[in-house]
Amino acid sequence: MRSLISILDLSVAEIDELVATANDIIENPKKYSEVCHGKKLATLFFEPSTRTRLSFEAAMYELGGCVLGFSEAQSSSAAKGESVADTAKTISCYADIIAMRHPKEGAPLVAAMNASIPVINAGDGGHNHPTQTLADLLTIQREKGGFKGLTVGLCGDLKFGRTVHSLIEAMSRYEDVKFVLISPEELKLPSYVKNDVLKKHGIKYKQTTDLEAVMPELDILYMTRVQRERFFNEEDYLRLKDSYILTPQKLKNAKADLSIMHPLPRVNEISVAIDNDPRAAYFKQVLNGKYMRMALIMKLLEVTV
Amino acid sequence: MNINPIKNGIVIDHITAGKAMQIYTLLGLDKLDCSVAIIKNVESGRMGKKDIVKIDFDYEIDIDVLGYIDSGVTVNVIKNGEIIEKKAVELPEKLTNVIFCKNPRCISSCEQELPHIFKLTDKNQKIYRCLYCETKAKNL
Numbered sequence: 001m002r003s004l005i006s007i008l009d010l011s012v013a014e015i016d017e018l019v020a021t022a023n024d025i026i027e028n029p030k031k032y033s034e035v036c037h038g039k040k041l042a043t044l045f046f047e048p049s050t051r052t053r054l055s056f057e058a059a060m061y062e063l064g065g066c067v068l069g070f071s072e073a074q075s076s077s078a079a080k081g082e083s084v085a086d087t088a089k090t091i092s093c094y095a096d097i098i099a100m101r102h103p104k105e106g107a108p109l110v111a112a113m114n115a116s117i118p119v120i121n122a123g124d125g126g127h128n129h130p131t132q133t134l135a136d137l138l139t140i141q142r143e144k145g146g147f148k149g150l151t152v153g154l155c156g157d158l159k160f161g162r163t164v165h166s167l168i169e170a171m172s173r174y175e176d177v178k179f180v181l182i183s184p185e186e187l188k189l190p191s192y193v194k195n196d197v198l199k200k201h202g203i204k205y206k207q208t209t210d211l212e213a214v215m216p217e218l219d220i221l222y223m224t225r226v227q228r229e230r231f232f233n234e235e236d237y238l239r240l241k242d243s244y245i246l247t248p249q250k251l252k253n254a255k256a257d258l259s260i261m262h263p264l265p266r267v268n269e270i271s272v273a274i275d276n277d278p279r280a281a282y283f284k285q286v287l288n289g290k291y292m293r294m295a296l297i298m299k300l301l302e303v304t305v
Numbered sequence: 306m307n308i309n310p311i312k313n314g315i316v317i318d319h320i321t322a323g324k325a326m327q328i329y330t331l332l333g334l335d336k337l338d339c340s341v342a343i344i345k346n347v348e349s350g351r352m353g354k355k356d357i358v359k360i361d362f363d364y365e366i367d368i369d370v371l372g373y374i375d376s377g378v379t380v381n382v383i384k385n386g387e388i389i390e391k392k393a394v395e396l397p398e399k400l401t402n403v404i405f406c407k408n409p410r411c412i413s414s415c416e417q418e419l420p421h422i423f424k425l426t427d428k429n430q431k432i433y434r435c436l437y438c439e440t441k442a443k444n445l
Contacts, residue, residue, distance in 0.1 A: 084416065105411050106413065125438075
């Protein structure tokens with residue numbers, strides 16, 4: 001019985017296998033429409049996240065399975081003071097697999113240590129969000145045909161942005177990938193990510209505050225939102241939230257085959273004028289997230305076509 | 306300075322000079338009723354200066370705690386005045402309820418029953434990280 005807590009729980013071969021399954025699901029959806037018949041996914045969302053929860057639920061329904069769960073802590077036994085460990089043991093009696101989002105870092109790991117069914121981390125505070133990374137990887141693979149030799153620009157909140165950290169960790173395991181880190185000084189990539197991942201793997205990277213200057217180099221531009229909920233201080237949030245806003249003007253020198261990505265939801269960091277640009281890949285990313293979650297649920301439930 | 310040899314008990318030798326009090330506190334030796342000697346700044350051929358702790362009681366030491374505080378120490382087990390075992394202490398792979406996660410966003414900050422577990426993630430730099438949130442522990 002396996003769980004997915006961090007993207008590094010999956011080997012490169014396993015990620016490639018999930019990408020291949022997701023691509024096959026996209027090509028042949030009918031083949032997979034009943035593979036999870038009779039199986040139940042419990043979506044335990046201790047903090048609201050409509051997008052991720054609905055993606056998991058849609059994924060399970062499209063595999064022919066059922067879904068049960070809750071979408072906020074107030075409607076769960078956590079409101080009565082139940083521990084994550086006890087919740088995991090209890091839900092193991094009702095469902096076949098758990099997708100858990102929790103505001104506290106490490107909560108899904110605690111659930112996985114106590115559940116007798118697989119647990120998928122659907123986001124734990126500012127820590128890990130591995131299925132977002134899986135969505136990102138499938139999108140890059142489909143847009144670019146692979147990962148080798150890509151220059152990936154990461155822009156915005158690189159300090160608190162967990163999707164950025166996980167994507168760097170995942171892509172650092174592929175050959176000849178280069179990163180361009182674009183952020184205000186206050187939201188630079190933490191040194192532990194630079195030391196433990198980039199420097200350790202000998203990955204080329206550069207840091208800048210100027211998005212337009214590096215635009216022509218990029219194959220991928222991954223925009224992020226400055227998230228209010230990650231700041232203890234409202235003043236800092238207000239000062240930094242509009243640091244980078246991507247407009248058609250800023251794309252003037254971009255490559256014709258650039259892919260623009262964003263984990264969504266966006267606030268204003270990508271102008272809606274870009275939505276119809278063929279290089280905008282962020283809504284495809286949402287769809288790819290559902291397919292990767294389908295592939296992941298199948299893998300963890302050990303069901304085959 | 307003379308301290309009588311112990312008959313049955315433990316001698317923690319080769320302690321980095323200045324760390325004996327930390328060991329005394331974190332091993333909970335202050336709670337023992339037996340004689341405990343803390344000898345500081347003893348001359349040592351290998352270390353220049355070292356500390357020694359002698360416990361006049363057959364006490365089961367938490368080797369993990371000791372390894373975390375000072376991984377170079379030696380534990381000598383004394384029976385009837387003779388050393389019957391010498392244990393070299395290494396950095397433990399895992400620490401449970403020895404150090405505590407200070408990250409207010411960590412699940413261990415709000416669930417009191419949860420043990421505080423830290424894993425050794427970099428042996429050379431002696432880096433421990435919280436099992437749950439991966440926050441780095443501050444070095445002692």
